[in-house]
Amino acid sequence: MAPLLPAINDLELSRLRPMLVRTARRLPLIISSRLHPSPSYSANQTCRRSRSSMDPQVSAADHSSGISSDSTHVSEEPTAVELLPGETVVKEGKAAILFPNANEVFYNPVQEFNRDLTCAVITEFARDLLAQRGVKVLVPGEKERVVVSLSEETNEAETAEKNGAEEPKVTARVGEKCENGLRVLEGLAASGLRSVRFALEVPGLQSVTANDFSSKAAALIARNAQYNRVDHLLQPSCRDASMLMYEMRGKKERYDVIDLDPYGSPAAFVDAAVQAVSEGGLLCVTCTDMAVMAGNNGETCYSKYGSVSIKSKYCHEMALRIILHSLDQRAGVYQRYIQPLLSVSADFYIRVFVRVFTGQATVKNSASKQALVYNCVGCGSFHMQRLGRRISSGKHMKYSAATGPPVGPECEHCGQRHQLGGPFWAEAIHDLDFVQKVLEAVSGNPSRFGTSKRIEGMLSMVTEELEDVPLYYTVDSLSSTIHCNTPPLLQFRSALLHAGHRVSLAHACKNAVKTDAPPGVIWDVMRCWEKTNPVKREKLSQTSPAFKILSTEPSLEACFTVREDANPQSRKRHLTRFQENPQAFWGPKARAKAGGGISTDLQDKRKKFQNKRKNQITDSSQLKNFPCKKFKQVGSASEEPRPAFIRSDLALLPSPGNVCERRQLLLLPPDGADV
DSSP states (O other), X not given: OGXXXXXXXXXXXXXHHHHHHHOGGGHHHHHHHHHSOOTXXXXXXXXXXXXXXXXXXXXXXXXXXXXXXXXXXXXXXXXXXXXXXXXXXXXXXXXXXXXXXXXXXXXXXXXXXXXXXXXXXXXXXXXXXXXXXXXXXOOTTOOOOOOOOOOHHHHHHHHHHHHHSOOOSEEEOTTSEEEEEEEEEESSOTTSHHHHHHHHHOOSEEEEEEEOSOHHHHHHHHHXXXXXXXXXXXXXXXXXXXXXXXHTOSTTTOEEEEEEOOSSOOHHHHHHHHHHEEEEEEEEEEEOOHHHXXXXXXXXXXXXXXXXXXOOTTHHHHHHHXXXXXXXXXXXXXXXXXXXXXXXXXXXXXXXXEEEEEOHHHHTTTGGGEEEEEEEXXXXXXXXXXXXXXXXXXXXXXXXXXXXXXXXXXXXXXXOOEEEEEEEEOSOSOOHHHHHHHHHHHHHOGGGOTTHHHHHHHHHHHHHSOTTOOSOEEHHHHHHHHTOOOXXXXXXXXXXXXXXXXXXXXXXXEEEEEESSOHHHHHHHHHHHHHHSOOOGGGSOTTSHHHHHHTSOOSSOOOOOOOGGGSOHHHHTTOOOSOOOOSTTOSOOOOOOSSOOOOHHHHHHHHTTTTTTSSOOOOGGGGGGSOOTTOOOOSOSSSOOOOOEEOGGGGGOSOTTOHHHHHHTEEOOOTTOOO
């Protein structure tokens, strides 16, 4: 080593001294790379990545010393990028993001489940799509899927099939640029966390475009790409998302995957997105304006999505079907249609994954895939009305208008009126084969995501849902309607199974029941339950839904003996299906502002009704400590306000319920009186 040291000048030696102390074992390699730098390394260091170098935690010393990326050693520190004042490092998945403390760029840590699920879905989509292009996808930590058969004939057939199938010529790993890979666009990237995670965790990518209209967000995206050493894959963009997608409508320029996760409604970007996604491409959309989609503002929902939302127990699944209806409607304008892969209602938002295809003949089926819903305002029974009808006539399909309505002017069960909602998507909202692939991949590699347990529980519930049954009932709402005790979920499900109907749970609500049983059968089951748990009918109003429903005798004898198939596997295994509140003020975050910061008014609104039922007053004597809101204090501002007192002969009033007389007795004591 002595002959090499004189060749290093004082400046380089001062740079190397700290590293020599820490990593003396790598000294020959470091000096060699300093004295004889590879001419191809500087040109290829951002394009050639080894499997082990995909970890974003790469030390600044290794990066500056010029160690080749093909080296077997990888440090656990990210690229050296100076932090600006007020910045912190946020770690999620394999990404480490520079994030400003001020609210200049939007970030919500609660949506880690959303980002984990998106990475899992895009990975399986890439596996299926790139297999057709001769590319094999390798996921870190994933074992090879081997099918073992003891039959010799089967083994011979599998061998012949394997020999006849074309072996993949290219292998795609995470962090590597794949020439035949996917082109991904994140239209509203904010800090770029999602795009950085795509580059670090999803194999088989050609490029990732992280776009945001904010110049500060675009600058932060570029720094985060450099910080995680994925700038060879990730391209920052500062454009209007709609204009960017409109410019990429050509068949050769379209994106294979488009991700839209806006703050609020994605309605403004849907038209451009259905045009800019490639044939059979993946469109991922998030909606966080659940107040609009769940029925609080039906007129606003219609203006954004072309559908009227109504307040109901099934509002979260209806929100999923409303956004699918909106996507299919906009795609139909351009002779395109959607195929839902996965639709999830979680926390305070909904998330849908759909593939987009082109086909004029298939677009004609769109009307028959949409439906209206008649919802009874009294008992909550609902009936669906398709918008169109299609009949197969040999090789041809005949289309006609649907017939209806399915209900009369009043509900046949309680006599109340109906609300009309929709139209919404009435077909299946999941592709169970695809969901099963994602579930198997996550279950087989649980260390890949931080929310793997919840993804496994959620997708397990999705695979158990009835595909052809839109919307659901809730057991507590049925019991509330007739004012009786709530039957156990397993007994209620068993009663429907004994009656010959199918039944399942729903991922959108923990006490939901999806069933193909008509409303009459459901109310018969509740009538039978009420006979064993009677209510005080003398207290029921004769015009109430409960009185009219219970006045009719059930037409079937319900059996509440618990059946084995009434309890699904996801419930037996106690899988994590619904997230608990992880922190204070959990939920939607404040919109990002150009100047940053969160107004105090927002914090006050958050605290307004927090813990409002704690420390309740149980002693009536403490009520005197609270002054009457309608009583006006008398006296000058400088004087200390004098307490009011109530005359002790209040009980002698002939009309103690008269509020006006009570208020007249609230008097001020005379000056000098002892109170």
